Amino acid sequence: MNSLIRKVLGSVALRSGSPSSSSDPISSPNPMKDYDRFLQIMYVQTSSTGDFDRIPIDIFMQILKILGPRESARLRTVCKAWKFLVSDNRLWIYFLQNGPETWDSVFFAETHLRFGYPLQVFPAQIHDLSFMHIYGQRMEVPGAVIIDGGSGYCKYGWSKYSFPSGQSATFLEFGNIESPMSSRLRHFFSTICSRMQVKTSTQPIVVSIPLCHYDDTESAKSSRRQLKDAIYSTLFDMNVPAVCAINQATLALFAARRTSGIVVNVGFHQTSVVPILHGKVMHKVGVEVVGMGALKLTGFLRDRMQQNNIHFDSLYTVRTLKENLCYVALDYEAELSKDTQASFAVTPNSWFTLSKERFQTGEILFQPRMAGVQAMGLHQAVALCMDHCHDAELTGDDNWYKTVVLAGGSACLPGLAARLEKELQGLLPPSISNGIRVLPPPHGKHSVWFGAKLVSNLSTFHKSWCMTRKQFRHHSKRKLMW
Numbered sequence: 001m002n003s004l005i006r007k008v009l010g011s012v013a014l015r016s017g018s019p020s021s022s023s024d025p026i027s028s029p030n031p032m033k034d035y036d037r038f039l040q041i042m043y044v045q046t047s048s049t050g051d052f053d054r055i056p057i058d059i060f061m062q063i064l065k066i067l068g069p070r071e072s073a074r075l076r077t078v079c080k081a082w083k084f085l086v087s088d089n090r091l092w093i094y095f096l097q098n099g100p101e102t103w104d105s106v107f108f109a110e111t112h113l114r115f116g117y118p119l120q121v122f123p124a125q126i127h128d129l130s131f132m133h134i135y136g137q138r139m140e141v142p143g144a145v146i147i148d149g150g151s152g153y154c155k156y157g158w159s160k161y162s163f164p165s166g167q168s169a170t171f172l173e174f175g176n177i178e179s180p181m182s183s184r185l186r187h188f189f190s191t192i193c194s195r196m197q198v199k200t201s202t203q204p205i206v207v208s209i210p211l212c213h214y215d216d217t218e219s220a221k222s223s224r225r226q227l228k229d230a231i232y233s234t235l236f237d238m239n240v241p242a243v244c245a246i247n248q249a250t251l252a253l254f255a256a257r258r259t260s261g262i263v264v265n266v267g268f269h270q271t272s273v274v275p276i277l278h279g280k281v282m283h284k285v286g287v288e289v290v291g292m293g294a295l296k297l298t299g300f301l302r303d304r305m306q307q308n309n310i311h312f313d314s315l316y317t318v319r320t321l322k323e324n325l326c327y328v329a330l331d332y333e334a335e336l337s338k339d340t341q342a343s344f345a346v347t348p349n350s351w352f353t354l355s356k357e358r359f360q361t362g363e364i365l366f367q368p369r370m371a372g373v374q375a376m377g378l379h380q381a382v383a384l385c386m387d388h389c390h391d392a393e394l395t396g397d398d399n400w401y402k403t404v405v406l407a408g409g410s411a412c413l414p415g416l417a418a419r420l421e422k423e424l425q426g427l428l429p430p431s432i433s434n435g436i437r438v439l440p441p442p443h444g445k446h447s448v449w450f451g452a453k454l455v456s457n458l459s460t461f462h463k464s465w466c467m468t469r470k471q472f473r474h475h476s477k478r479k480l481m482w
Helices: 001-015 032-040 046-054 058-069 069-077 079-087 089-098 103-114 131-140 179-196 218-237 250-253 294-309 315-325 357-363 377-393 416-428 444-456 469-481
Strands: 144-150 153-158 166-171 205-209 244-248 261-266 271-277 288-290 342-347 351-355 402-405 438-441
Touching: 001 288, 032 402, 058 069, 058 079, 058 089, 058 144, 058 153, 058 444, 069 089, 069 131, 089 103, 089 131, 089 250, 103 131, 144 261, 144 444, 153 179, 153 444, 166 179, 166 315, 179 218, 205 218, 205 444, 218 244, 244 250, 244 444, 250 261, 250 294, 261 377, 271 377, 288 377, 294 315, 294 357, 315 342, 357 377, 377 416, 402 469
Parallel strands: 144 205, 205 244, 261 402, 402 438
Antiparallel strands: 144 153, 153 166, 261 271, 271 288, 342 351
8 A cells, every 4th residue: 555655646746747737726716616625625536546536534544644644744745635634633643642742741732832921821722723734843843952950950851852861960059140150150051061962052952940039029030030141141152042941830830731830849958839820920929938848858867867776878878768768648647656667778788777767757848847947837838829829819710729730859759749638628718728639740850851841842942932042132132221
């Protein structure tokens, strides 16, 4: 069948070069009746494709799936009927479903994010999109370098890869915008590009920005703008062709295939509770901050191990045990009476056994005083944020803030999502608590990176999400004029 269709393509190509091929009844200036036009589209005349007319439509679609996207696209030139069938959204959805990215992620990106900021309140409908066109555009996107620069660790890699290609300690504290910011940023980005062995002039770069300035004061707004402008300016000075800088909370939300909700980002030093509506951080509602992060959790486990005479070589050992043995209890008091002992080998010759430390480590997120920290618990911070969202009445839909997405490496602790959801149900009135869902990190500790990957593989990435050097200069000039 493949060879037969290739022969048809060859014969069509020969006919297309002859003068007679220029007559096209569909594009003729004399309009045809709608019914005749429909027949022209749905059926192939015997003189043009012969026995291929007798192929049932469902069989023909199966043939196209076997041939693949390249040959299917070429078959559009055979005749009007085949052009109609080849353009069927279902065929190209099939090709996208069998691609490197999950169909759910592709569909979310192309219906919610394709037009960039501000995000559309009402996403595009599937019947309004040509997925054949989208497939072609996505194949032409060259990919981008993704740099997820957190306050503790930096993850970097290519957007076309399944996972980040590397991770290292962060070279730069993003929250510090003091001089000499430019030189430190340049060193940071140059080091990443050197490790990835990529020339800065060849690929666009997507940078995730930690949410360091939380409130809505003029000082905080200025600091956020200054940091973002410094990132753009530095990268353009390094000859990067295009740059996309988005905050980590928004990328984590995108990774969960949401554009609105509350992101709880358990960072390296502290945890932020970030309300996001249609992709925009609602600073006016209020971003809550808990002075408890991954470093405090690791330190608490270290202290408990020392108190129990459990000897270890380094903080890396403690962190590894935290990631592999610790969890969050659904009922802390009930867990105290259980046998929770478990062992893990950090190296082939070093086994460690933990018991109550396993769930007491995560418990300090809800009871900070256990770690000597005077702060509200995580559930109280999220409840306060939800209360503010409810009172703000930003939209007619009160459910936008009832989806909570966890992000960050320590947010991957088993049981954290279920425990937080339970605490919120008991803490909030039914008018707010009904319908609350807490989602664990959709891609584990790499969720922010995957959110950036989702954006950078979008069919309209360069047009809708990237800023070029020319656009940045124009943007800077306008700010100076005002």
